[in-house]
Amino acid sequence: MAVYTEVDPDDLAALVARYDIGTVLSCKGIAEGVENSNFLLETTGGRFILTLYEKRVQASDLPFFVDLLGHLADQGCPVPAMIRDRNGEAIQQISGRAACIIQFLSGISLTHPTPAQCEAAGAALGAMHRAVASFPGARENSMGHLHWRGVAEATGDLDAVIPGLQAVVDTEFSWLDAHWPADLPAHVIHADLFPDNVLMLGNRVTGLIDFYFAATDYRAYDVAVTHASWTFSGDGAECDRQLARALMQGYAREITLTDAEIAALPLLARGASLRFLLTRAHDWVHTPADALVTRKDPAPFLNRLRRYQAADAASLFAA
Amino acid sequence: MAVYTEVDPDDLAALVARYDIGTVLSCKGIAEGVENSNFLLETTGGRFILTLYEKRVQASDLPFFVDLLGHLADQGCPVPAMIRDRNGEAIQQISGRAACIIQFLSGISLTHPTPAQCEAAGAALGAMHRAVASFPGARENSMGHLHWRGVAEATGDLDAVIPGLQAVVDTEFSWLDAHWPADLPAHVIHADLFPDNVLMLGNRVTGLIDFYFAATDYRAYDVAVTHASWTFSGDGAECDRQLARALMQGYAREITLTDAEIAALPLLARGASLRFLLTRAHDWVHTPADALVTRKDPAPFLNRLRRYQAADAASLFAA
Structure with a gap:
């Protein structure tokens, strides 16, 4: 607020x-x-x-x-x-x-989207990607993967946020550095399309809002952020396959991802989970408990990271 | 907020x-x-x-x-x-x-009302008093003058808020107790009609809002609260006679105060100043500096109290 x-x-x-x-x-x-x-x-x-x-x-x-x-x-x-x-x-x-x-824009943000609403959100994201492809502007993604180590360092003692977090993060940094793809389709993306940032009336998307993290990055990374924020239980431990499939089906109505993008989705979703895990950990440490802004628990994004690390993670992105 | x-x-x-x-x-x-x-x-x-x-x-x-x-x-x-x-x-x-x-209700709250707007606010208060006279309900004024000592005691060390405040307040309590009038016209009043609680468009009042302090008390006390909150400089040190006259003229268009009410206005305005001085002091002490709610400085109401204590205070209520 x-x-x-x-x-x-x-x-x-x-x-x-x-x-x-x-x-x-x-x-x-x-x-x-x-x-x-x-x-x-x-x-x-x-x-x-x-x-x-x-x-x-x-x-x-x-x-x-x-x-x-x-x-x-x-x-x-x-x-x-x-x-x-x-x-x-x-x-x-x-x-x-x-x-x-x-x-x-009319509409309200959902807290518990249904499969039909996830499909609509996926389609709206895809339609936005089609529309943005002809946009000539560019902006460096200051919250992109090259900046995550800086967020971790600025946070300080990660183990004070969640015991053992520093080792998890260090291992993930090494793995992502070794495997981050080099040349996926890129353009300006929303980069933060959580349910809060989508207005809906019934099953219809009436608004995509809060573009203030929008920057140039892989479009498949935008899909990964949306997947991570729309299809999980509140604690981040479980991905709802029905919601996930609906989201990917909606997106596929507008955009056909390349094979390289599809292969990269679990990795990009690990990156997205790490990004929100780190920024939430940072804000957790640096925001007074009684400040105007509500602190968000980082732990659900550690759970998502673990889910996307699992051997079957690719199946969560089936359309 | x-x-x-x-x-x-x-x-x-x-x-x-x-x-x-x-x-x-x-x-x-x-x-x-x-x-x-x-x-x-x-x-x-x-x-x-x-x-x-x-x-x-x-x-x-x-x-x-x-x-x-x-x-x-x-x-x-x-x-x-x-x-x-x-x-x-x-x-x-x-x-x-x-x-x-x-x-x-449409309209916006003013921060710097003009004389014409003060006149409109006074008239809206008077019209509300005419309308409420036939309302059969009643509610004890838990922020009325009988409760101010309790607010002072719950605040704790008044001198820590403003040096010397305890003595000022004690003296004022004694004086108000000795002089508080016994039987002025009473009905349900708004009791908090600050500019924040009046919506206007241009010179037209479009809304009287936030009635959650409304309670049974002297109608002239409502006039005094409105006078204290609409006609002073931000620091509370000066009453703008032009604004004050406009407010009283607007009210007089709707309500003819009795001689006893007119005589009591400076005293009631001292009471109103003390009420907001004390509740602001209380909230100042008991609200953390970084809480969600903005603390309001009590000092401007000490200044109003002093202004209403002056020998010429009755002249501030001339219509």
Whole structure:
């Protein structure tokens, strides 16, 4: 949850006046996105999200996100595009922060997706990958596999988080370094498509949101992140084969993965599990227990890592 | 800000299905109300606030609030009435909490009201007092003047909050006890009508919200709370006579205070200042600095108390 920065009503009225979206009717801080301050803004012209970018999103990255989301929206993907003002500007300043007024999308995030909903999410991911293929932008994946050792080092004593974690992580680093594939199809990916970041109504995807980790990486890695976050029990110990198959079938409706990508999926899913295991461990250590942001338990991603290390892991990706 | 409790999408769909308000389109936690978990709920039938009541609001008080807000809404006051389901029930259960689905009201809370806006707020308070006079319900004011000593004692060392505060408070208790009026016109009042709790569009009041301190007390005390919260500089040191006159003029359009009430206003405003000084001091001491809730500085209400103690205080209430 968030809303770190307040917005003065007069400043808000002046900001909205730059756009062709009418006048302000309501503006309520919403508890969404741990990285930014978000407001649900209602004007006489409709509903919007007003996002003020806090320290985790760099202002220099904003043009990339504006372009990416504009491209995807133009291609018919249900993403929250930034609105441009009458001068064509999408990036504004308010309360001392860079800020954007963004399309509002209906839908709610699921906590317990059904197979039909996993299939829809997989298809939405595939459709997004088809749409992004023609996007010319690029961004280094600062949360990509080359950066995970740095996260581990910045965390400090991994064994204090989960006893024995340091040895597991060291072994996994060595294995991933030795086996990481060199040239799979790559383009800008979402890289964080957890159920929280998909809005649905019934079995229909109405929004793919929170692209602030989007960066250039293997598209199959995006599939692996989505697989790891949609198809497991809450403790991460069990992968539900029915959900997994539905997810992969939905994706396959839009994208035919290459043989090399299919072969790499268990490895990429080990990498994805390690990524979230490490960032959660890092935040666990560095976030006070009573801070504004809820700390997420890293242990379920250690369990996923173990599941993807098992000899039968490839079967979890059957479509 | 708040949102302490999560709502499962399936539970939400089942809750909404009890009402004639269509199906869920969106539900976002909003950063409003420090006492409860609030969500902005959009359905095919409109927009609503979903409130889950946390520990500070007693479930046994909810029927009082439902009846009060229903009465005021029926009388044409812009208050957020609780919606009743097809069985006539307004109080529900979800996520282990008592919960209500409530009318959504447009408007935003002002931080720097103008005289015209103060006049509108005063008139809205007066109109609410006219409407509530026929309300048969009653509720003891657990934040009323008989309870302030208890708040002071529960705070502990007042001098640790502001040096010298204990002596100021003790002297004020003695003076208020000796002079507190005995029989002014009383009915249910809002008791917390700070600018945060008034929604406006331009100079028009579109909502009086957050009635969870509403209780039976002197109506002139409600005027005093509103005066203290709308007409002072941020540090509480100066009362803006233009804002104050506008507020009192707006109120006088709806309600003619008795001579006894007018005479009591400076005393009641001293009481109101003491009330918020003490509750803020209490929360200052008992809220961790990095907790979810922002602590509010008590000092501006000590400054208001001093201003209302001055010999010319009666003139601040001239209409």
